[in-house]
Amino acid sequence: MGLEGDPFDYRITKSGMLVITRSGRTVMELGGKKASALIPKLGVSNDSDQQLLARATGNYRRGNERHVNRHH
Structure with a gap:
């Protein structure tokens, strides 16, 4: 699920x-x-x-993740 379907929220x-x-969890x-x-950068869009x-949070895809191929 992407950021659109499960967005982050924050409070200061x-x-x-x-x-x-x-998803309601810290x-x-x-x-x-x-x-x-980070705080001054938030709220722009x-x-x-x-x-x-x-x-x-480190939850950001950089495009260099390995994809595991499962052979059944």
Whole structure:
């Protein structure tokens, strides 16, 4: 399922922590310099938000993943 069918969501806490969720579950919590760098970039457009959040969580296809062929 892609980002369109199962998008990331986020919220920013009062303490400046960035909480990233997907399907109602917390995927990652970012704080410190990483959160401070990412937060200003969010909110520009939903598409770019999805890409930024996917990259921050490591859930981003780079095109170099190996595909396993199963022989039955």
